[in-house]
Amino acid sequence: MPVVLRDAWATFVPDMDGPDGPLPPLLLALTVLTGLVDAFSYLLLGHVFVANMTGNVVFMGFALAGAPGFSVLASSVALVSFVAGAWSGGIAVHQADTHRGRQLRHALLVETACVTAALTVSTVSGGPYTGGVRFALIALLALGLGAQNAAVRALAVPDLTTTVLTRTITGTVADSRLARGPGSRAGRRGLSAVAMLAGAVAGATAVLDGRRELPLLLALVILLGAVAATALLGRGDAPWTRPPVKT
Structure with missing residues (x-):
């Protein structure tokens, strides 16, 4: 089996006794979720991301320069809410600091509550999402994704950040044998990109077909599955459950 395929398979179906145990496929699922919610937010909430904060900083610059279709307020709400979510996620993570x-x-659980609330708001309002409904959805989703990012940072699983692909793509090329590197882990990194692409395609397709709430519903299904999986995984004390040593 080629190295890339072997690496991808080991990520999708990991060794439960490995250093990260079952975490890689769970993080791939959360990467799909990122594509879903960012498709929803960008296409329906006015050119704003709820997971990709780098994009929001750039969008804020566009808005300040007077580019049409971008909003300083929308990007600011997303940024502030994301920070609040990262703070709440950090508290949640530190409460279980000895078990990944x-x-x-x-x-x-924090993210699930936020996405559930967002789905409720979107369903009740019926769209189009304007005024207070728009900003409520931005705030709720960014809050949830901030919590997700806090957890992913604490888990420190290599090449599976769930929201950022720039370093993933850079590492694929810069670490490759062609660049005289140690090896690119292209299988895992490629899966991460494909997962986000799949979520974005599914989310955008649903929105363009007029099924506005479907991306959030799919995101909620992913979260409920992940919560159920972590509830089972949280009962054991395998080597992968121990947090990485901080340097």
Whole structure:
């Protein structure tokens, strides 16, 4: 089996006794979720991301320069809410500082509450999302994704950040044998990109077909599955559950 395919398979179906145990496929699922919610937010909430904060900083610059279709307020709400979510996620993670499965579950419970609230708001309002409804959705989703990012940072699983692909793509090329590097882990990094692409395609397709709430519903299904998985995983004390040593 080629190295790339072997690496991808080991990420999708990991060794449960490995250093990260079952975390890689769970983080791939959360990467799909990122594509879903950012498709929803960008296409329906006015050119704003709820997961990709780098994009929001750039969009804020566009708005300040007077580019049409961008909003300083919308990007600011997303940024502030994301920070609040990262803070709440950090608290949730630190409450289970000795077990990575519980760290992820605690943060995902915060995110699940936020996505559930967002789905409720979007369903009740019916769209189009304007005024207070728009900003409520931005705030709720960015809050949830901030919590997710806090957990992912604490887990420190290599090449599976769930929201950022710039370093992933850079590492694929810069670490490759062609660049005289140690090896690019292209299988895992490629899966991460494909997962986000799949979520974005699914989310955009649903929105363009007029099924506005479907991306959030799919995101909620992913979260509920991940929470259930982490509830089971949190019962054990396998080597992967121990947090990485901080340097």
